[in-house]
Amino acid sequence: MTKKHHHTRNNSQHKSRTKRLGKKLAKQFRPWHRRLGIFCSLFIMLMAISGVVINHSNHLSIDSAPVQQAWLLDYYGITPANKLVIYQTQPLSLASSDNLVWVRHRLAVEADSPIKGMLTLGKMILAVDSNNLYIVSQDGELMEKQDASMGLPRGIEAIGFDGQAWLKTQAGYFMADDDLIEWTQAMPFAPIPWSQALDTPAAQAEADTISLLARSSHLTWERVILDIHSGRFFGSFGPWFMDLVALSLIIMAISGIYLWVQGRPKKKARVPRY
Template identity: 30%
Template sequence: MKKPVKLRRQFWHWHRRTGLFSLIVLVVLCLTGVALNHSAHLNIDRYKVHSPIVLQAYGIRMPEFRGVKVGEHWATVIANDLYLNGQVLTQCHGSLLGVLHSAVNSYWLAVCEQELILLTPDNQLIEIIDVHLGLPTPIRAAGMCDAELCIQSISRGGGKNAAALTTYSVDLNALEWLPMDALSSFTPFSLSVLPKDQQAFYQQFYAGEDLTWERVVLDIHAARFFGAAGPWILDFFVLLFLFMSGSGFYLWYTASKKH
């Protein structure tokens, strides 16, 4: 057998195997490249990642969601939405600090950092009380002072405008918040860890640290998704692609010389 023919068969043999071996990587690079080229049209630059598997791959741990039990249900806040047993009721800006459930007055009250949210027993919104109605914000804590609802908020005063934590009693009927004596008793509301079924439900709404799908696609395209070894793996496949290009050209060139 002539040497050129034998060499050509070897090139064909390894060209085909290299192509099959690197096919998946080549397809992934093409698809991710197209996605990145049209990220604005696909909106992947705006969609945040909610997948627990992807978040875990980035070392982002799911938070332990906490809430307050309202009757037989649980109230919590996820991404500024107030949920009750999985149903969105309204927006709650900032963390949920506590819930006051009044069977006598037939309402329940959610205390958020920026507002008080008053709802009926069947979860219909009555009123949102915020800074526009004089509410001292941001609220840092909420609780009870004896039998009265109290909130603690940052107030500024003094010669150097020093920030101080002030306790206010809340009168919802008159919409008044009266500063209380510093020695007054204050028992803050407590939040509890949600049950496992509730944790699993709310995890699907969690978006971690502004991680977008564009970032994930970019990291897959550049092999950074696979850690420190990723760029070296990609370099290996780049060498295979170069070999395929060279062997393909050789096979075409030698075949064209025969005609």
């Protein structure tokens, strides 16, 4: 046997072994490639759908749409307000939850500190916290905010009405003029009917509604979908799980290329003509 023929036979054997090894690897890769494809496709669809929704969040109004599902609020750890007070149920609903003022089930004011009291005065609604007076329309629009720079006393503890608006403060009692512009320290001649919580069955039902609205004001659907898209929705291991999905996609891409290369028809070698 000549050296040339020996070299040709060795090349042929090497190619044959390589071909058999390639087929064996392809046979092992193929089922895993399918499994990874099924596994990844579910999360690709989830990420694609959530990504489209996020891109159009303004048009779909999910950027301001509150989540009102109690189980989802519980999952995010959003607890009920520490202090929830119903002041009135008819003819319109007036309530406060911590520092939030609610008019007709609508969030009207986010005060600087917890609300101390609310009442109606003509077509206006008055709400106070420790150092501010909020004048709100019956539609829930903030019309005016007063503080110490406008002559409002500090350390407010309660608001009442007996024909005139009164404030109870740490420094004493203050009475407002008819236009709610000037506050004068004075001593009432009779007990003031201070704003207080309403305790009726209707008020209890209203409290359940306001409690859910107050919780939902802290969470929007845009936040939920963003968390799903990033993996944070699934807890501390969520981002790691999304990394695992990304790694699976890389492996699937590599195995797919390998299977495609192995499955290509081989070009026939040209036979030299003599």
